[in-house]
Amino acid sequence: MATIVYQGPDDTVSEDVDDEDLNYREDHWQIHHGDDEYTYLPRDRVYTVKMTDPHTLFERE
Structure with missing residues (x-):
C-alpha cells in the first residue's frame, strides 16, 4: 500500500x-486508476x- 499527498x-x-x-516518471508522479x-x-x-514495498522508481544508468 502506498500513500501520496x-x-x-x-x-x-x-x-x-x-x-x-x-x-515516478522523469518529472512527475503517475497514479494508475484502471484501464488506461x-x-x-x-x-x-x-x-x-510513502510506500510499503517500493519497487524500482528510477532507472539506473
Missing part, C-alpha cells in the same frame, strides 16, 4: 493506492510519498 485543484489530497499503481486511466502529478505539487 499532493496539492489538488482546491485543497491538499491524500490518496491511498497499491504500490504497483504508483510510479491515469493521474499525472508534477513533482512540485507532491508533498510526500
